[in-house]
Ligand code: SF4
């Protein structure tokens with residue numbers, strides 16, 4: 156990369172924001188306003204979670220997995236417990252599988268609505284942002300009613316789930332489906348009928364399908380580039396085996412695919428509707444039966460201690476494939492090793508392609524478009540080729556530039 | 568310009584607020600003053616909303632009932648429970664607890680349970696150690712304690728505001 160070639164720069168990496176999920180340093184190499192190249196340096200928030208797991212038994216690690224991410228906490232639990240179930244050959248009761256599916260979809264609804272709102276915020280459309288957050292409140296309420304907490308639900312466990320869908324929760328879910336079918340269209344129209352919004356998102360951060368394949372983009376990022384990839388479709392797990400899920404790609408809805416930020420927006424919005432359909436179907440088909448394969452925890456612990464082998468699992472989290480691999484050794488209660496591969500890392504590799512030739516003002520939007528943690532922008536270093544100066548652009552400055560561009564487009 | 572957003576905004580003017588009410592309608596100039604006034608009963612503030620049904624709050628422990636089997640220490644992900652060998656009992660460090668409720672599920676005699684208490688931060692570390700909370704309000708099963716909870720929220724509202 157060009158940054159390292161010509162001369163080396165000392166990089167003032169700021170303090171790691173422990174309160175945020177994924178602080179990533181991005182160095183943009185710019186020529187005036189154009190971005191020539193970008194360099195990504197992850198690794199600022201390596202917490203050693205996988206190492207911590209080695210002195211804990213699988214039941215304890217569930218809660219560690221839950222805390223990998225605040226938004227897809229259930230997706231991580233789900234992937235982790237599936238890996239453990241794979242290693243220990245535990246089969247999950249059907250009702251529990253359906254409840255897990257419903258939880259996963261609720262989480263997707265939550266994640267996508269939040270993302271869509273924040274995307275509007277990055278280019279200065281604050282009213283749409285507030286509308287997005289208002290809409291999100293409903294799914295948070297339902298998650299709270301079901302699990303007792305707004306984040307880190309603690310619903311999943313090895314061999315089943317810990318919370319049931321009671322008639323009240325089922326009623327709340329039906330209400331949620333109605334609510335979003337009624338109200339979410341407003342958000343979609345607000346965001347897409349606006350010419351400025353379209354101008355800000357169309358042909359920005361384009362990732363062509365070939366590049367999406369080459370750099371292994373996953374989840375909505377890959378689907379927005381027109382690739383039909385969705386683990387719920389290609390290798391169904393839990394209740395997705397009974398419920399048909401087809402990957403949402405822009406060409407099916409708009410006739411053509413650009414692979415830009417607008418397409419990513421579109422895919423996520425349409426996926427919210429898809430999730431509502433899945434929740435509805437899962438609720439209708441919710442089978443009766445036990446919630447856990449082994450409700451007696453001491454017995455489950457003994458079973459896990461006797462288990463031996465490697466377990467794999469890969470699921471479709473809101474941002475893409477989330478894969479967990481775990482090794483359990485017979486006679487050892489603790490996890491021998493555990494590896495997590497979260498979707499953001501796979502998607503970040505495509506950033507350089509998306510950034511090349513874009514303006515600095517588009518950087519926040521592009522960074523955001525793959526739905527990583529927003530804290531990435533906090534320490535973006537801009538190296539101006541012409542003036543040779545390097546300055547650290549803070550998140551606020553980037554946001555300001557982004558909003559100025561919107562104003563320029565609006566002609567005031 | 569009449570577009571979808573304008574309609575949405577007009578709609579929100581007449582609709583009742585979606586989220587819970589804030590303690591006071593507007594951000595006061597001096598938050599401390601208002602909280603003090605509320606504690607003294609001079610200002611009326613909206614009480615906190617009830618916690619949801621499955622809420623996992625501060626842990627409670629009935630020491631007398633505990634049989635010292637140590638199962639809870641085996642499943643606690645945060646290592647928040649320590650065993651006291653002399654007494655054959657445990658104590659819970661709430662400042663480490665991650666409120667997963669796993670210990671309450673494994674305890675064979677149900678002497679650990681989650682309360683609805685959530686305003687638990689303090690400057691005193693000792694206040695974060697649960698040694699004995701006495702007997703659980705027996706007869707009433709845990710999930711149906713909502714009415715008494717509502718009372719508790721009301722009585723503790725001023726105290727919460729002052730802390
Ligand atoms: S609730 Fe969880 S973290 Fe807290 S003491 Fe019990 S097992 Fe440990």
Ligand code: SF4
Pocket residue numbers: 632633634635636637638639640656657673674675676677678679
């Ligand atoms: S599991 Fe229950 S009985 Fe056993 S040590 Fe813990 S609190 Fe006591």
